[in-house]
Amino acid sequence: MTSAAEAGRPAPRRVFRDRREAGQVLANLLGAYRDNPNVIVLGLARGGLPVAWEVAAALRAPLDAFIVRKLGAPGHEEFAVGALASGGRVVVNDDVLRGLRITSAQLRDIVEREGRELIRREAAYRGGRPPVQVAGRTVILVDDGLATGASMFAAVQALRDAEPAHIVIAVPAAPESTCREFEGLVDEVVCASMPTPFLAVGESFWDFRQVSDEEVRDLLAKPTTGLTLIKPAAPTAAEMIAEVAVDAPRGIPPRDILEQIIGDARVVLIGESSHGTHDFYEARSEITKWLIEEKGFCAVAAEADWPDAYRVNRYARGLGKDTTAEQALSGFERFPGWMWRNTVCRDFADWLREHNRSAQRQAGFYGLDLYSLHRSMHEVIKYLDTVDSAAAARARVRYACFDHPAGDDGQAYGYQAAFGAGPKCEHQAIEQLVELQRNSLDYLRADGLLAEDELFYAQQNAQTVRDAEVYYRSMFSGRVSSWNLRDKHMAQTLEALLKHLDRHGNNPPARIVVWAHNSHVGDATATEAWADGQLTLGQLVRQRYHGDARLIGLSTYTGTVTAASEWGGIAERKVVRPALPGSVEDLFHQSGKDAFLVSARIDEKAAEPMSAVRLGRAIGVIYQPATERQSHYFHVRPADQFDAMIHIDTTRALEPLETTSVWIAGETPETYPSGL
Secondary structure, X not given: OOOOOOOOOOOOOOOEOOHHHHHHHHHHHOHHHOOOOOEEEXXXXXXXXXXXXXXXXXXXXXXXXXXXXXXXXXXXXXXXXXXXXXXXXXXXXXXXXXXXXXXXXXXXXXXXXXXXXXXXXXXHHHOOOOOOOOOOOEEEEEOOOOOOOHHHHHHHHHHHOOOOOEEEEEEEEOOHHHHHHXXXXXXXXXXXXXXXXXXXXXXHEOOOOOOOHHHHHHHHXXXXXXXXXXXXXXXXXXXXXXXXXXEOHHXXXXXXXXXXXXXXXXXXXXXXXXXXXXXXXXXXXXXXXHHHHXXXXXXXXXXXXXXXXXXXXXXXXXXXXXXXXXXXXXXXXXXXXXXXXXXXXXHHHHHHHHHHXXXXXXXXXXXXXXXXXXXXXXXXXXXXHHHOXXXXXXXXXXXXXXXXXXXXXXXXXXXHHHXXXXXOOHHHHHHHHHHHHHOHXXXXXXXXXXXXXXXXXXXXXXXXXXXXXXXXXXXXXXXXXXXXXXXXXXXXXXXXXXXXXXXXXXXXXXXXXXXXXXXXXXXXXXXXXXXXXXXXXXXXXXXXXXXXXXXEEEEEEEEXXXXXXXXXXXXXXXXXXXXXXXXXHHHHHHOOOOEEEEOOOOOHHHHHHHOOOEEEEXXXXXXXXXXXXXXXXXXXXXXXXXXXXXXXXXXXXXXXXXXXXXXXXXXXXXXXXXXX
């Protein structure tokens, strides 16, 4: 069967199981309105009622139906020319009416027909009960989604005549442009997800069956207030997390808990929800030391460039010219240098070197990323100079294709190659990789493991050149395609590294721990990014190694972080805003615990609160607090995204090896929030 992606169609962006789950997600985002006696919830009938009931029940607010009928064009009733709302308010699109040449008489007939249906529904739904009075109250208008927004616009216009104190719009899915338009019309707009491109409301749901009149009547008859008088209140999701959480001081779980989670897994991916948080790096470092010492892991594979990380690998194994960890880390010159040139990585590199002095099997440090286009070309030629001068000369000729006019800028090469402004060097990159692989046996005539390692290092550099060439060209064809190329490269590099470390039939087989951002470590199929066709390293590892893989995510609620304000910008120490309501981080914060691990592998009761769709925060090397919801949050289902999560409620910024006055100045807590 051909998939949507293979057929060239956008993948369906399923975020919510059904309208009920969508309502629960919205309720989390509307928590500030809970137990407010002045709040009422109106669901746009019919599809908005199941969503609205969940919102009203969670907020403990009265619920009513607000009926809006689409005014369809004659002969094309699915195409809206306007809408009719309760109270008789008609809203039409004059441009569409003129464009379709719809006469006043035709419009009157449409309005009369839909008006009769509106009156019928109001009578059928309420069973003779009068509508809820909205004058002077805060009204939360809920629908199952917005497309053009015509129905919601009619509802807002009709509501204004009833003089509510405030109007809030809440929907599970809508185009960002539509949400922005309504922000200027009402007091607050809550759009749980804003898919790009927006195809249709139903594309955000796995179950989007039509809602019947009977379902609407049943929901309106079902109480949303006074529920605590009917039965004892069920524990909240935060209370459930508090019950199953395992204390993990400084983010480091007890060893027996780690043992239960890791088991015999060969590949363990440990994430971070920012690239600049000291506590994440420290916890990951300490867990990794235990994995190496007690579980026999023999490699760290990081979200770092292959040649730069390999320099650290040589230092850790007592090879190369570097005599200090700071020297070994000096290869990380590309922005953002603090990701690896920081105090935690320095201390870990020293620990790894000391461990390897007496270890029966040394542990190495490797990079998985592909940004090192020109550096990797240099390393291929450098290797060939030592084993085959003629091959080195051929490599120089091939790689010279990249030299003009882009220089050492891979992105500039990609731009010029993608738009025909410069040479396309794909053939040369492939040709060099194939020749190096073809001659590999000749290059291994020298005995010893070191010769095998150096050949592997050169081959991976050639592979990186080939993949980076494709990646930089793809940057200008779409974010998802370039992201996928990068994560596929990381997955392929990881597999090649495992095979290399197992080349002599080692027993036990090689085991690797991966350090990368949560957005790479987590399983994409449990996030809204999957709807865009995006995949992740964690997803690919699960598919390849199944039960031999573990994915561990890290999160925080607030604190400070090292990040830039723009790409290539200076490292700043920024305050991390408290997590948004309805997010995974806010859920963990509400548990009242400081630092803990939660996993259904430890306690199956963790599955329920972790299975709901929530916002998850991702801070990369850039942090933009002013646009945090749009820039740093996406929907996730954490129980499926990770095997375990470690939460540290308040964290501090990662310390670069080279601190600047700007970074130091950011330390003062009093700068929050004006210092953001």
